[in-house]
Each structure stands twice: as C-alpha cells, then as structure tokens.
Amino acid sequence: MDKKNAFYAQSGGVTAVINASAAGVIEAVRENNATIGKLYAGLNGIVGALQEDLIDTSKESLSDIAALKHTPGGAFGSCRYKMNDYKDSPAEYERLIEVFKAHNIGYFFYNGGGDSADTCLKVSQISAKMGYPIQAIHIPKTIDNDLPLTDCSPGFGSVAKYIATSTKEASLDIESMSGSSTKVFILEVMGRHAGWIAASGGLAAEQAGDPPHIILFPEIPFSRELFIKKVEQTVHEKGFCVIVASEGAQYSDGAHISGSINKDAFGHQQLGGVAPTLASMIKQSTAYKYHWAMADYLQRSARHIASKTDVDQAYAVGRAAVEMAVQGKHSVMVSIERGSGKKYSWSLGEAPLEKVANMEKKMPRSFITKDGYGITQKARDYLEPLIAGEDYPPFKNGIPSYVRLKNVLVPKKLPKGFKV
C-alpha cells in the first residue's frame, strides 16, 4: 500500500483552542483521503507514539470532530516530555521510527510551542538520517504567544480575551468596594518568559487612566520600592489600584518575585506565586486592604469566552498543515501573517522549522510604556484584533457542552512497550 498514514499529537500546556487545530487536521485528512490514509493521534502527545498508544481518529463521528472546535483541553491528552538530542538518546528516535514504520506513518503533525517545534525538527532530521522519510509539520500553539516567525500563536488570543475581560470585570468590582473597603486588587496571569498575557490585561482600559493601573512584565525589572510608590500614588489619585502581574515578573538580577518572601513552615520556598507575594509587600508597606486572584488553568481553558479570531486561526493552521503535507512540504511550521492594511486581516504562511525551534519572542520595548507599567497604543493595535469576536460553545444544563471522544486505540504491532 502506497498511501501513508499520518500521526498527530498535542504537546505542552493545552489551550482553549488546541482541539480546534485537531479538528482542522482531522477534517483535512479525511478530505485528502486520496493522498493520506488514516490519522492516528498520540495518546498523551509524543509519549503515545513512543509507547505505541495510537488513537484511531477514524472511529470518531463527524459531529464529535466538529465539536472539538468548541471544546477546551487536549482531546487526546498532551504531555510535558522533551525529546533529548539524538546523540544523547538514539533509542528514543529509533523507537519512534520503528512505531511509525509499523503503522505505515509518513506524516507527522506536531501541535505545540517552542519545545515541540524543536522535537518536530529533530524527527524530521532523524527520519532522513535513518532512511525512513517523514514529512514533519509543526502546528503552532502556545498561550504564551512567544513563537517567532508568526504574527501570533493560536491559544493566545483566547487567554488574552479572558484576561482583558476578567480585568475589566474585577476592576468594576473593586471600584465599587474601594470607598470603604478593598483598595488594591492583583490578578496573577501566566507567561513565564514573555509578557504578552499580562499585556492583554491592558486592553481592559478603554481610556487613559482606566484600570489596570499597573502591569508587571517579565521584560521589565521589578523594583519593590517603585512598585509600592506607584500603588500608593494610584490609590491616592484614583481611590483604588488594579494590578495585572505576570508569573514571570522578576528583579533585575533575574530572581522571580514569587518565592522572594514566603516560606512554609518547613522552610520550603512558598507555593504562592507573584500575586500573594505582591499582596504581602503591600501589607508590609501600606494599610490598604487588598484582594488577589490567581487565574492559573482557568485562563487557558476558558473556552466559554474564546476569541473568535483565535478559534478561526487555530482551526485554519490545523487544516493548512495537512494541505502543506499534501503539497509535499516538510520541516516547516504553519505561520499566521498579518495583512498590512489598517483593518486587521490574516493569512497563513510557513516558516522553516530550524528558525522556529527554541526561540522566544518577547514583548518589544515599544509595546510597553516608558514607566514600564502599561501598554502603548502600538501594543493595543497589535493585541486588539486577536481578541476580537465571540464564539460561544453550546450550553446544556447551564454549563458548556463539551465533547469527549471515544479515543479507540489501534492494536499494537510491536512486541513490547517502551518505557519513557
């Protein structure tokens, strides 16, 4: 049989829209059944390939695949598993190729961030070296928005919409309370290395001076003294202060804010993170009553308030990966390109994987205000289209109706398992 099968896997932290990419891949493979055979999904990402745990996506109904477009999380399971270099761990790669050979897999679609782009590149290189050609194509995904060579990363727009909306809503709450009670509200958001998510909190402000009053970016060295001064000044002027803090916010020496104050009873570094640490600083320096929130997984799974732009792009990059494969392409990442017109438009392109892997795109300094605590109009112009549009999931009994796939495993063909 000449027609090769395909493998798809989800990698790293999941998002509200990674399943939309999966839907794009699955639907496009079905449409291209003259060229591509079956599509197998890795159970728990690349680990599924290594352990020969392959899900037969042809067992899923059309309607369940369509429902992936509005279902958060990773429908096939994701993983945090970084493949080593070939020279350090040849057995891993040999095993991968062995599994791919056994199941006649010639297409490798990997859906993830920077680390996965690196894995995707390695698979492509090793397969050539081992004489079993695999067309490896990377499908971008990361809420951190730090992938290079693409205007944005699917997953980010929906987190950004959630954070902008939540910041606006919580700001109205604290403003109501500030007359006689809470004066400071801190929202901790994700983004360990880049401040894109924190920046999206700035979209809550419709006019200059609107909350959030302080955004803490990983890109701007934190000064406790200046921070407290800014909080006091803001409460003095506005009556309250709203802070959006990136989990990656750090001092000039690279030490993270979190962990700098609290230890638990056993002397362990604290559990908390940036928000409770900032709250502690405010408690020590001022008399303000404060509240803080830690959105954690809520922000990246909040499909109920996904960005329509983001959903559309996530679905489109999945489809495009398959179309590129059919065109014979490999070792590329599908990229999103922004049109040059004043009105936002986007199209898909491709970027060579060796230029994508393991690079991080941080916030440009020009996106951050001079004082380091806000976003500029340039940042707003970049961010706003990415959160545009609503795409509500269907609801049942008051909560969103999300799909659960059957995830039928393909019978194993290899004699024994592989320990990862």
Place this chain on the structure above:
Amino acid sequence: MDKKNAFYAQSGGVTAVINASAAGVIEAVRENNATIGKLYAGLNGIVGALQEDLIDTSKESLSDIAALKHTPGGAFGSCRYKMNDYKDSPAEYERLIEVFKAHNIGYFFYNGGGDSADTCLKVSQISAKMGYPIQAIHIPKTIDNDLPLTDCSPGFGSVAKYIATSTKEASLDIESMSGSSTKVFILEVMGRHAGWIAASGGLAAEQAGDPPHIILFPEIPFSRELFIKKVEQTVHEKGFCVIVASEGAQYSDGAHISGSINKDAFGHQQLGGVAPTLASMIKQSTAYKYHWAMADYLQRSARHIASKTDVDQAYAVGRAAVEMAVQGKHSVMVSIERGSGKKYSWSLGEAPLEKVANMEKKMPRSFITKDGYGITQKARDYLEPLIAGEDYPPFKNGIPSYVRLKNVLVPKKLPKGFKV
C-alpha cells in the same frame, strides 16, 4: 409637596447582577412617578446617606439604566459598613433621618445580604420611633446564597454558573496534562460560612465519577489525613484529582484551613488561603505535581457568564421592592419562591425583615454526599435551575461593553458633613 422621594443603596460585596436589581428599582420608580418622586442612590451605599452624598438617578438616560442589567460591580458604589445598634450609636440614626427629612425621602430600598437586612430593619424601627415614617424594603443580594426565607439569593446563580463552568474547563485541562505532568488541581471559591458556591462546582460533573472529585464545604469538618487519602485514591483510580475548596473550609474545632501552614518571613499568618495551603499539604505528603487557582473577585464579577435565571431574578426583585412600597408595605424583604412542579418555576413573595436579619442558611446535610466530598442529586436538583440560561453582555473591541453612569450628586442641604 406630598410625594416622597426614594433612596436606594448597594451594600456589601457586589455581584455580577446587583446592577440588574438597581435597574429594576430605577425603572419601577420612574413608572410609578404618580406615587414616588425622585430616586436618590447612595454613593458607596449607606455611607452616601450618612454623608449626604446622594446621586440623582433621574439624570441617567433610559439606555444607560437598561445597560445596568448587563454591567457587573456596583454602579453607585457599595460599602462594608455595619450600623451599630441604636442605643450604642444614636447619632448615626439621627443623621440618617435628618438627611432623609432634608431630601423628603420616604422610601428606603436596601440591596444586600444578611447584615444589610439587619440595617434595613433598624432603619425601619428607628424611623417609627423618631416619628419620621420610612418604608424600608430589603432587596436580597448575596453570592453566598445564605439568606433565609428565600429560595435563593440574586448574585449566587451567576457565581455558581461561573464556578461550574470553570471547574469543568479546568478539569478538561488537567485531564489532558495528567499523563505526564500535573495530577492535582485545586480551585478555591468564596463562601466563608456556607458551602453553596463550592457545591456549584459539583455541577461540572455530568456523570458519577466525573470531576470535581473532592469538594470541601465549610459545613463538613476537614480532616487532613482523610483528604490526602482521598486525593491519593482518586489519582490512583482516575489519573488525576480535581478539588473545589470553599474559603470557609475548616477543621472540627472551627480553625480555618487557610493559615494553618504558611507564615511569611515576618511570622505573619500567611496570605494565601485554602488552595495554596491544600497544595502545601499535597506537596508534603505526595509526589504529585499540582496547580491551584484562586478565583476571588473574578467569580463574583463575571457578568460575561451570568446565569439568565439569576439576571431575571435580580431585576425582578428590584422592581418588586418598588411595587411593594407603592402598595404601602415596609419592613419586608422581597423573596424568591420556587414553584412546586417538576419543571422549575419561580415567583416573588415577601418575608418579614425581623425573621431575615442576621440569619445564615447553610447547606443542608442532605445536599452533601455521605463521605462529605460531593453533592447529592437533591443538591443538583436545587442548584441546576439557578445556573440555567445565558445572558451575554454586548461586546466592543473584544471585551464586554459595560456602562458607567454619570452619578451626578444632589446639592447638599445640610450644613456640614458627617464622619463615618
């Protein structure tokens, strides 16, 4: 002039729908302008009455008032201010009556929880004693759902919908990650004295065994040993464990879970709350990777995912308060009554304020499973209708479009301010 004016104020923690009650009051007062004069709103709750900071709601446009129905927070400002007993603080009450007299106010609409019901009752009693009759009517509001003599409290249904939805979404996220990474997710929710909000997390489960696997209620004494055992058992069986923990969860001696482990570097009781404390316990007893989230204000301001049932009820109780006043009623709270049919229905009633004030309605034991970690079908039957229906706000530039009122203050008539 015979026609009396009315006073309306928001009290305590605000909600996603308290402004819908305000809209109901304002619109009903305008419709009843043959009986009631102007409606003044207190700037920052009852404090606005004491300080003669009265907002003239007649300056607001019809469309802005209508937009209150989809705007979270307290549009006139709320307060955390408890009136003392008359015998301890007669000056406060005398001041109130003085302000009401000066502005010809004969109707007092107070929108809040148990404490405010108490204030409302006192105002009613004192006004009679001081010979200046005030029709005091309480409009129920509390996310805690702990007001007695009403089937539910406006504000609760929307928080419940947010928590149920967020729990479901985060559960899909951690399930995807659990193969190789995070095994435990903890969501801390509000509700210091009653477990209604925590219980709503249980609605995320569609089938027995679905997450959340553990709910911690204030009503059930916490045992660290049993908790860890249950977490381990769940991870063993399901591969991961989702926990919804009430901020009010406590040991059998009444000590709160939060604060039982962490102290900051200065020896202060920790900042964290229940979620990080539970995370610390898990860290000390198991090798599981965990994540935790603290929804805080996000949960009670999340108008973008409000329950339509809740919005409708919040608006209706506001209108009903005015209609009751027109009928000459006073010293009552508007209540929500559930129909006896199988299909959910509700209507409005009234409850005498002296029976409402300062009582808390806790979760009945029959709503909690035998092991203390889940909700029963009875709880589900009670809760589900309260989160039913969606009522999305309009969006602009990717975020909800919320109204900001003009809040024009009435010129003061009294010589000097009053310090609260």
